Amino acid sequence: MERTFAMLGSLLMLLGVAAGAFGAHALRDYFDQYPDLNVAGWWDTAVQYHMIHALGLFAVAWARTQTNSSLATSAGWLLTAGLLIFCGSLYTMVFTRQTWLGAITPIGGVAFIAGWVCLFLSLWQSR
Numbered sequence: 001m002e003r004t005f006a007m008l009g010s011l012l013m014l015l016g017v018a019a020g021a022f023g024a025h026a027l028r029d030y031f032d033q034y035p036d037l038n039v040a041g042w043w044d045t046a047v048q049y050h051m052i053h054a055l056g057l058f059a060v061a062w063a064r065t066q067t068n069s070s071l072a073t074s075a076g077w078l079l080t081a082g083l084l085i086f087c088g089s090l091y092t093m094v095f096t097r098q099t100w101l102g103a104i105t106p107i108g109g110v111a112f113i114a115g116w117v118c119l120f121l122s123l124w125q126s127r
Contacts, residue, residue, distance in 0.1 A: 002064040005076040009057030012083060016050040019091070023047060027094075039094045046090035053083045053112060056119075063122055071122035078115030082108045 023031075023043045031040035060076040063069070086108025093101045 001073055001076075002061045005057045005064065006061040008076075008080060009054050009061065012054035012057065012080075013051065016047060016054050019043075019050060020047045034097065037097055037099070039097070042090045043094050046087040046094075049112070050083060050087045053079050053087075053115075056115070060119060063119055067122050067126040069122035069126065071118045071125070075115045075118035075122060078111045078118060082111030082115055084108070085111060
């Protein structure tokens with residue numbers, strides 16, 4: 001499972017760097033077309049959370065080597081789900097300009113929080 005989370009973290013980091021570069025270079029003119037919707041802000045927020053939580057998967061992989069805890073495993077899947085839901089909804093909002101998708105974004109935020117709580121508890125219990 002450690003290898004799975006480290007590989008997932010690596011892949012998601014690669015995609016996060018690519019998304020950041022894509023936004024900075026290829027989407028600048030697109031962003032300028034919709035200043036009233038702040039699509040550039042949505043993109044930047046998605047990339048920021050994408051990168052942070054992809055790095056978090058490396059913390060999960062490390063925690064699994066220290067604890068072999070099912071809570072650490074849950075943390076990894078929750079961070080992954082949060083990334084897909086939180087960042088995915090923001091990325092989708094940028095291209096569709098469907099602001100109602102913002103109602104889905106907090107579900108991903110809750111998954112992020114739950115993932116970090118599980119990671120903390122897995123390490124706490126292993127002491």
